[in-house]
Amino acid sequence: MIFKYKALDFKDNLIEDRLEANSEKEAISILRSRNLRPIKIVEINKINVDIVLKRRTFNNEDLHILLYQLYVLVNAKNTIPSAFRVLLKSYSGKKNKILKKVYQDLLSAKPLSDALKESGEFPNLVVNMIGVGENSSNMILILKNLSEYYLNKVKLDKKIRNALSYPILLFVVTFFIVNFLMLNILPTFAEVFKNSGAELPYITQILINISTFINKNIIIIILNFLIAILLLEIFFKTYRGRYTLDKIKLKNKFYKTIIVKRFVNMLNYLISSKATMSNSLEIIIDSTENFVVKEHIKNAIRDLYDGISLSDSLRNTGLFSEAALSMLNIGEETSELDNILRALDDYYEHEIYFKSQKYVSLVEPIIILVLSIFVGFIVISIAMPMFDLVNRI
Known part of the structure; x- marks a missing residue:
C-alpha cells in the first residue's frame, strides 16, 4: 500500500512525501522511526501514483x-x-x-x-x-x-544524445535488414526450393520454418508485443514498478555517473546561491526523478541532522567514489565546498564525455559484428541450396 503523508521533523519543518507500508499503523511507525511527527496520512491508489514527469510546455x-x-x-x-x-x-x-x-x-x-x-x-x-x-x-x-544550470543541462543532454544516436541507428538498421531478409527474401527462395524438390540443408530449413511462422502469425506477434509494452507501462507507473526500474538503472555505471553529475551540478548552484545544505538537499530531492536516489538523499539529510558530515552522509548512499568523497571532505574542512563542487562538476562532465566515447567505440563494432553474422547466416542458408540447384542443372 502507498501512503501520502504530511509530517513535521524535530525543527517543525513540514515534510510532504510518499511511503510504502502494509497498513496505516505501520506507516505511522515508519514515520516515527524517522523522527517525524505525522499530521496526515492518506492511502493512494498505486496505479494513479503520478510518478512519471509530464511533458512540460517549457523544455x-x-x-x-x-x-x-x-x-x-x-x-x-x-x-x-x-x-x-x-x-x-x-x-x-x-x-x-x-x-x-x-x-x-x-x-x-x-x-x-x-x-x-x-x-x-x-x-x-x-x-x-x-x-x-x-x-x-x-x-x-x-x-x-x-x-546557467539549464544551459549546462542542455549541453550535457546533447552530448549524451550524440553519443547514443549512431549506435541506435545501427541497431535500427540491423533490425530492419534482418526482418526484410526473413519476411521478404527468404520466403521467395523457399518457394523456389520447394518447387525444385531440392533437399534443403538443416540451417536453411530452420530459417524457412522461422520465416513461415512469423509470416503466419505476424498480427498475433505484434499484438502480444503491444500488450507486453502496455503491461510494462502500467507496472512502471506504480510506485513499486518505478522504484524497481530506477534500481535497475543505477546498476549501469554510465547512468549512475550522469545521476551523480546532476546531483553535484544542482548542489553547486544551490550552495553558490547561498542556500543552506539541508535546504539544498531537500530541493534536490524534489528535482530528482530517480526514486532510489531520492531515498538515498533523504537518508543523507537525516545523517546531517544527526551531526554527520556531508561527505560521510553521502558515503552511505553508495553513489560516490572515495576520491569524490575525499574532495568533499577537504571542501568542508577548508570552507571551500563551493570550489570543490565546481571542480567535481567539471570532473564528472569530462568523465561522462570519455565514457560516452568509450561506449560508442565498444558498441559500434559489436552491432556491426552481429549484423554481419545475421546477414551472413541468412545469405549462406540461401546460397547453399542455390549451389546445389545449379550443380543439378
Whole structure:
C-alpha cells in the first residue's frame, strides 16, 4: 500500500512525501522511526501514483532562455512583475498564456515561487530555488545560476544524445535488414526450393520454418508485443514498478555517473546561491526523478541532522567514489565546498564525455559484428541450396 503523508521533523519543518507500508499503523511507525511527527496520512491508489514527469510546455532550452531574460531584466532594476510584462511580448500561444497567468498572480501580490508552482509548468528546482531567492534577497544571483544550470543541462543532454544516436541507428538498421531478409527474401527462395524438390540443408530449413511462422502469425506477434509494452507501462507507473526500474538503472555505471553529475551540478548552484545544505538537499530531492536516489538523499539529510558530515552522509548512499568523497571532505574542512563542487562538476562532465566515447567505440563494432553474422547466416542458408540447384542443372 502507498501512503501520502504530511509530517513535521524535530525543527517543525513540514515534510510532504510518499511511503510504502502494509497498513496505516505501520506507516505511522515508519514515520516515527524517522523522527517525524505525522499530521496526515492518506492511502493512494498505486496505479494513479503520478510518478512519471509530464511533458512540460517549457523544455530545458526554453527554461534557460526564459530565466536568462528574467535575470537580465531584474538585474537592470526592473521589478519581477515589470519583467514578466516585458517577457509576455516575446512569447505566443500556450507559453504566452502560462506566463500571462503568472503575471496576473504577481499583480495580485502573490510570490513568484507560488505563481510558478500553481501554473504546474515549471520544475520543482526552479520553484524551490526562486523561493530561496525570495527569502534571502539573492534573486538576481539565483536567476543567473538557474539560467546557467539549464544551459549546462542542455549541453550535457546533447552530448549524451550524440553519443547514443549512431549506435541506435545501427541497431535500427540491423533490425530492419534482418526482418526484410526473413519476411521478404527468404520466403521467395523457399518457394523456389520447394518447387525444385531440392533437399534443403538443416540451417536453411530452420530459417524457412522461422520465416513461415512469423509470416503466419505476424498480427498475433505484434499484438502480444503491444500488450507486453502496455503491461510494462502500467507496472512502471506504480510506485513499486518505478522504484524497481530506477534500481535497475543505477546498476549501469554510465547512468549512475550522469545521476551523480546532476546531483553535484544542482548542489553547486544551490550552495553558490547561498542556500543552506539541508535546504539544498531537500530541493534536490524534489528535482530528482530517480526514486532510489531520492531515498538515498533523504537518508543523507537525516545523517546531517544527526551531526554527520556531508561527505560521510553521502558515503552511505553508495553513489560516490572515495576520491569524490575525499574532495568533499577537504571542501568542508577548508570552507571551500563551493570550489570543490565546481571542480567535481567539471570532473564528472569530462568523465561522462570519455565514457560516452568509450561506449560508442565498444558498441559500434559489436552491432556491426552481429549484423554481419545475421546477414551472413541468412545469405549462406540461401546460397547453399542455390549451389546445389545449379550443380543439378
